[in-house]
Amino acid sequence: MIRGIPHLLLPSNLCTTSLGTGLCRTIYSFSTYDSFKFSRSLKARYLQPSRIQVARVLNNDQNNAQSVRYISTTPVHWMFWERDRKGGYGSKEKHSKKEMIRAGLKELRGDMDKMWVLKENKDLEEWVITCDQDHNEGFSSGTVTLSPTGHGLFSGELSTQVPKDGVIKKAGYVNMRSLRPRKSFKRETYLDWSEYNTLELRVRGDGRSYLINISTAGYFDITWNDIYSYALYTRGGPHWQLTRIPFSKFFLSSKGRIQDKQCAIPLDRIVSFGISAVDKINAPFRLEIDYVGVYCDPDHTEEFAYEMYKLPKFYIY
Amino acid sequence: MNAISYVLAGRMNLRLLLPRAKNASECLQIFSSINKVVYPVRSIASSSALQASREKRDPDTRLSIQGYFNSNNRNKESFKAACEVFKVKERHLRGHVEFIYAALKHMEEFGVHKDLELYKELLDLLPKGKMIPQNFFQAEFMHYPRQQQCAIDLLEQMESNGVMPDSEVEMMLKNAFGKNSHPVKKFGRMMYWMPKFKNASPWSLPDIVPDEAFELAKLAVARMCSVDPTSKLTIYQTKDVEDAVDDTWIVSGMSHIQEQLVEEHPVDEPIKVEGPFRIFLRDKCVGYFILRAESKPPPPPVKPSEIDDVSNIKHWFTGVMEEESSLVKKCSVHEQEDGIIMAICATGTSSRDSLLSWIRRLQVTNPKLSSIPILFTQASPIGDIMTVQEPVGEVEVK
Numbered sequence: 001m002i003r004g005i006p007h008l009l010l011p012s013n014l015c016t017t018s019l020g021t022g023l024c025r026t027i028y029s030f031s032t033y034d035s036f037k038f039s040r041s042l043k044a045r046y047l048q049p050s051r052i053q054v055a056r057v058l059n060n061d062q063n064n065a066q067s068v069r070y071i072s073t074t075p076v077h078w079m080f081w082e083r084d085r086k087g088g089y090g091s092k093e094k095h096s097k098k099e100m101i102r103a104g105l106k107e108l109r110g111d112m113d114k115m116w117v118l119k120e121n122k123d124l125e126e127w128v129i130t131c132d133q134d135h136n137e138g139f140s141s142g143t144v145t146l147s148p149t150g151h152g153l154f155s156g157e158l159s160t161q162v163p164k165d166g167v168i169k170k171a172g173y174v175n176m177r178s179l180r181p182r183k184s185f186k187r188e189t190y191l192d193w194s195e196y197n198t199l200e201l202r203v204r205g206d207g208r209s210y211l212i213n214i215s216t217a218g219y220f221d222i223t224w225n226d227i228y229s230y231a232l233y234t235r236g237g238p239h240w241q242l243t244r245i246p247f248s249k250f251f252l253s254s255k256g257r258i259q260d261k262q263c264a265i266p267l268d269r270i271v272s273f274g275i276s277a278v279d280k281i282n283a284p285f286r287l288e289i290d291y292v293g294v295y296c297d298p299d300h301t302e303e304f305a306y307e308m309y310k311l312p313k314f315y316i317y
Numbered sequence: 318m319n320a321i322s323y324v325l326a327g328r329m330n331l332r333l334l335l336p337r338a339k340n341a342s343e344c345l346q347i348f349s350s351i352n353k354v355v356y357p358v359r360s361i362a363s364s365s366a367l368q369a370s371r372e373k374r375d376p377d378t379r380l381s382i383q384g385y386f387n388s389n390n391r392n393k394e395s396f397k398a399a400c401e402v403f404k405v406k407e408r409h410l411r412g413h414v415e416f417i418y419a420a421l422k423h424m425e426e427f428g429v430h431k432d433l434e435l436y437k438e439l440l441d442l443l444p445k446g447k448m449i450p451q452n453f454f455q456a457e458f459m460h461y462p463r464q465q466q467c468a469i470d471l472l473e474q475m476e477s478n479g480v481m482p483d484s485e486v487e488m489m490l491k492n493a494f495g496k497n498s499h500p501v502k503k504f505g506r507m508m509y510w511m512p513k514f515k516n517a518s519p520w521s522l523p524d525i526v527p528d529e530a531f532e533l534a535k536l537a538v539a540r541m542c543s544v545d546p547t548s549k550l551t552i553y554q555t556k557d558v559e560d561a562v563d564d565t566w567i568v569s570g571m572s573h574i575q576e577q578l579v580e581e582h583p584v585d586e587p588i589k590v591e592g593p594f595r596i597f598l599r600d601k602c603v604g605y606f607i608l609r610a611e612s613k614p615p616p617p618p619v620k621p622s623e624i625d626d627v628s629n630i631k632h633w634f635t636g637v638m639e640e641e642s643s644l645v646k647k648c649s650v651h652e653q654e655d656g657i658i659m660a661i662c663a664t665g666t667s668s669r670d671s672l673l674s675w676i677r678r679l680q681v682t683n684p685k686l687s688s689i690p691i692l693f694t695q696a697s698p699i700g701d702i703m704t705v706q707e708p709v710g711e712v713e714v715k
Contacts, residue, residue, distance in 0.1 A: 148698035149655040155701070170477075206700075207540070207597040209518070233518040236596035237541030238607050238658050238699045239650060258510055280477070281600045286701060306513075 112200055112295035115191075115273070116178060118144075118152025131156070131174040138163060138171030142277065147288050155286040158277055172282070177213070177274035191270035198297045199245045202290035205234020210287060213274040214250060216266055225254045228265045232275065240290065248302040264304040382415050386423040393435070396420075396427045400438050413442040414467045421474050430478050431525075433486075439471060440489045449495035459499065468493070468500035476507055481515075526599045534568045534663035537596050537603040541661050542570035544650055549573075555664075555674040565665030567675045574649050575659050579683045582610055587690040588659060590676070591697035593667050604667050607699065608659040608679075608691075612652065616645050655698050669693060 117123060124144050132138030142156025160172040183189045199212070210232040217224045228250035235241050247267060252259045273292065277285045385399040403416050417439050424430040448464055450456040459465055468490060475482060482504055490500045520540050527533060535550065542548035553567040582588070592606030651658045660679060664671035672693065680686045695702060 148696075206595050207537075231514065231517060233520065235520055235540060235544065236537070237544070237605070237661065238594070238609070238653075238656075239541070239544045240653060241544075258506070260506070281597065283597065283600075283602060284595070284701075286595070288700075 112293045113196070114291045114293040117291040118146075118289050119150060121146065124152060126179055127152075128177050128179060129175070130177070132171050136163065136165075137168050138173070140172055140174050140277075142174035142176070142285075144176055149288070152289040153286065154275060154277075154289060155284070156277070157284045158279075158282060160280055160282045172280060173276055173278045174285070175213075175274055175276040177215075178272045180271050190268065192268045193247075193270055193294050194268045196267070196294040196296045197247055197300055198295055199247060200293045200295055201232065201243045201245075202240055203232070203234060203243065204238075204240045204288040204290075205232075205236060206286045207234055207236030208277070208281060208285055208287075209233050209279050210285075211276040211278050212245065212250075213276060214265065215271040215274070216269050217271045218269060227253050229253050234287065244297075246297070246300050246302065248300070249305045251306055262304070262306045263308065382412065382419045385416070386419060386427075391427045393427065393429050393432065396424070396429050396435060397438065400435075400442075404442070410442055410444065413444075414463055417442060417467050417471060421471060424474070430474070431480055433475075433480050433483070436471060436475055436480065436482075437485060437489065440468065440486065440493075443468065443489070443493040445489075445492040448493055450498075456495075456497065461494075465494060465499050469503050472500060472503045472507060476511070479511075481511055482507060522599055526601055528601070530603075530665065531566055531568075533598060533601055533603050534566075534605075534665075536598055537605060538568045538570040538661055538663055540598070541596065541605065542572065545572045545574060547572040547574060553675065553678045555671055558674040558677045561674045562670045563666050563668055563674070565671050567662055567664045567671060567678070569660060569662040569675060569679070571660040571679070572651075575651055576683055578610075578649070578651060578657055579659055579689075580685050582657075582659075582685065582689060584685075584688050586611065587692045588686075589692045589694045589697075590672055591694050591699060591702075592672075593702065594697075594700045603663055605661055605663045606667075606672060606675075607661050608676075609656040609697070609699065610659060612654055612656050 116126065124146065127144050129142055129144055131140045131142050133141055139159040139161050140157060142154065142158075145153050145155070147153035154176050156174050158172050158174060160170075162168055162171045181189050181191055201212075212230050212232050214228045216226045216228060218226065228247075230245055230250045232243060232245075247265050250265050252262050252265075275287065275289075277287070385403055386396075388395045388399070400420070403413075404410065407413075420439055424435070429435050443464060448461040450460040472482070487501070487504055490498070490504055494500050520543060522536070526536070535552075539550055542550065548570050549572065551569050551571070553569060555561040555563050555565050555567065588608055588610045590606055591609055593604030594607070596603050596605055662672075662675050664675065676686065676691055
């Protein structure tokens, strides 16, 4: 195909484009003539409209030469570069820098985004409760229900009694965890919290300490048990408490053991969020949760709260 | 350590006496008679024929080692005594691993699971210098794995009980296993992580939470009232109130903001006394009561027509109209959506009568309370009611 020269005698339904830069031509199949929306200046200066008329006489009736079909081609642009991003189509809106700054600042207000609000029964279905009794490793139990005030209630009984099977040494945990986010066709994906740096919870506890677990299980098997944890201390009493924990304070643990090599939480690879009752106190527990949210605190500049230095490879540790 | 000092002082030559002992319980008997301390000991049945000579002694099994901890008097002294008896009976400390495991198991019964001194005594039983690796293969493969695992389990029990080790523990571990061994690494981890979380809680508790109910109640009410810094803790005695049946203490927490809320409260709406709810102070539980009024409805949204024309100006930067708002007094922390908390208290008996005495004493400082109807309720939206069997006081859960 030679650039700039319209082609004739092509069969219908063939669509070809040239590979040259700047010039682009599409040849339509047989169709009725349609007008092109080019500006007059462009048209005048650059266009060489080519319309090849192919007259077709129907039914051997030369007087009724109605359906005149044309092979229409896009006009050829004798241009070195494209002037318009939209090729002449689209609205010509322009946003001044001042407008863009205004609109951007509105988004940047530093508001907290509530990830999970426990208000109705359907919100409770997003949480999974597990306890040691499920695997016959203990005698604790727990549920997530709605409290009388209309908020989520994580409650149950923690039992440190060890089952007598000779294998288990310690017992007593109840865990509530959010479901992993999924894409279409149930494909597992991650939560992306990279714009935030603090976790915010509004809870009303009973004075006991709970453990917040953020799972960041990755693709490789070494990372499947990666959990970033921190303690949730509750005041107890009839007053609600607002707890803010920066993500830099979370430490890495795997299968319940704090790891020697620590690193900051990868906020773009969050799999699930969970709260556990694991404080070794043999008594009923009760934690009322209003919401779990994340926000970005601009004054918090800490990258990671624990040692980040790396030792040389010959150190055995 | 006391027994050894006895021996060294030459007061008694234990080694001459104890070989005649047939088993652990007899050791304890002889030991106690020397020290003039009474340890009532259960005698373990044994065949004297088998134990006629030292060479034909019964091999020590786990069961026989439990015999060291069989005294009826379970306290720190008897635990120490058991360790001493072991050291003297087994001069070369044979079976020290089994003894340490048995000791760890019984520590909680003896009430010494949070005592660093006794953990050090147990670590002292491990031989020094013998188990340090001398060549590459010993260092690479866990040298003396059973002993190293025993030390790791001991440190694990210390960690779960919140006992911080010190440099003496480090020295003992290094002398026993060498400086690159697993127990020393575990010690290093404990020394790194435990201080980080020791004072992480915003509501600090003393290291050893008091056992006495009154002290616990004071700590609990102070903790709950810490949400309002102007709170005051007052302690009343029910015998100061006329017609009081109980004779107990009342710890009450109220701030002047709450007193103002009581003043502003309409007379026809009742205030409820609810409880007892549970609050935990580490592993101890306190039951507390609250004085709660129904929450005020939120102020109605302001209609735009009431806004003055002057405020009908676009914000200079955002370019939008000012949000419609009215001047409302900011809610205090006590005015929640599920009620207004007027006061918190904990009493010695948690009975209705003690609560009535509390109300009577509150009415002295808040005379408005006398005119407001007070209800005693069972169900509450705030929390679960603890089941209290009268006349038991706070339910303390271990």
